[in-house]
Amino acid sequence: MSTFRSFVIKENNGAIVKDVILENTENLPAGDVLIKVMYSTINSYDVLFSRENTSFRKNTYPYVPGVDAAGIVVESNSTHYREGDEVLIFGNGLGQDVPGGFGQFVRVPESWIVSLPTGLSMQDSMTLGSDGIAAAISVMEIMAAGIQTNSKEVIVGGSSYGIGAFAVSILALCGYNVTAVTKYMECEDFIYELGAKEVLSIDNFTDNSGKHLLEDKYVAGIDTLGGDVLDTMIRSVKGGSTIAVCGAVLSETFSSSLLPLILRGINLVGIDSLRCSHSLKREALYRLAGDWYLKTLSFMCNEISIFEINEYLDKMNNNLIKGRIVVNHKL
Known part of the structure; x- marks a missing residue:
């Protein structure tokens, strides 16, 4: 059992409130693998889902956004992933059906997970998202x-x-x-x-x-x-x-x-990169780790802390950002 920070969007007397709260891993939904999230990213999808009157979001309040996460396995009931493995999640319901990568821990089905490929760091993977x-x-x-x-x-x-x-x-x-x-x-x-x-x-x-x-x-x-x-x-x-x-x-x-x-x-x-097949997602990722590795990743990446997410969601909703916003949970 661990206490951790989560960025949450909730409703309070008709008003939408965005805040950083303390949560507990025992309150996370059931799943095969518990992951300590090291990095997440503010994707176009997170921006769309955060809008109050969008037809994109299916979440009910409260919810923890972050459709992507990169982290380390800390508990596993899976035969494919063990404690200490570096893993990635891209979509599949993260940040929609279950609390997402804007929290410092997530628990998910093993079918959602992709191993971090050789050639990409966790930061690289979340710069991509x-x-x-x-x-x-x-x-x-x-x-x-x-x-x-x-x-x-x-x-x-x-x-x-x-x-x-x-x-x-x-x-x-x-x-x-x-x-x-x-x-x-x-x-x-x-x-x-x-x-x-x-x-x-x-x-x-x-x-x-x-x-x-x-x-x-x-x-x-x-x-x-x-x-x-x-x-x-x-x-x-x-x-x-x-x-x-x-x-x-x-x-x-x-x-x-x-x-x-x-x-x-x-x-x-x-194009639906959130819920497309695992094999298609993996093929795209491994291309990005190989022949399609982008040297532009380094200057596209802008790191922020969990406490800056609300500010940057607003900036991105107003198209005031260039490059990529990566949430570093170690900051």
Whole structure:
């Protein structure tokens, strides 16, 4: 039995309160493995779930966010994981169905766990988080569609943090020419450091002409924004292109023409890195630990303590962050 800190979101007389409280490991739900969390991260998903009126969150109050965690096994009923093993959890219900990585201990089923791969530190793994997994799966979908690199043009919607930032880096590493769309041109230099060949503001990219088909500039796209950006992307890609849709930072809806899908054979692929298969998640992670290891991780990582989570959730909800926010439970 151990006492530990948790960042909790709760309701008090109709008001939403976010606070750091003391908890006890005996109050954690049943599970195969008890893990001491060393690092977590504020993902795009955590930001969406923390909004009061979002359709994304299924939690009831109170709950402990943090869809990802990296830590050390301290108790185990599993035949696969033993005390002292360094392990990772990406989604699967962490921070939704059970208390998440914003607490210093979690207890989960063994099927949710992935061993920390050679080539990644715990800090690296949480700099990536489920956002990095989503970006990797998005690139895997583009490649699976037969869209080869060869300096082909790819468009990424949203690129200053989270999934979009990782998508820019992975695509550039793989040899694609990346055009990045951002609302925040003050992050332009940062996005070029990630590997973009061109950076466009949302206003310069989005098209409100009403045309069903625009010039087909791009062989593929990855979008994290939704709304008018996704609409313009659909109308701007070449025949047979794949667009991976993995975020809704600006809007949870979009309106577009069906003609690009019909006349150009455009494929829209939804990306869910939280509840996708364990094998797909593991494949993406091991690519990120190997050929797709990103040297940009070091300058993307910004560490905070558990006591700073509320401040940074607010900043991320207002798009005031670039790079990645990693929660270091040792601070």
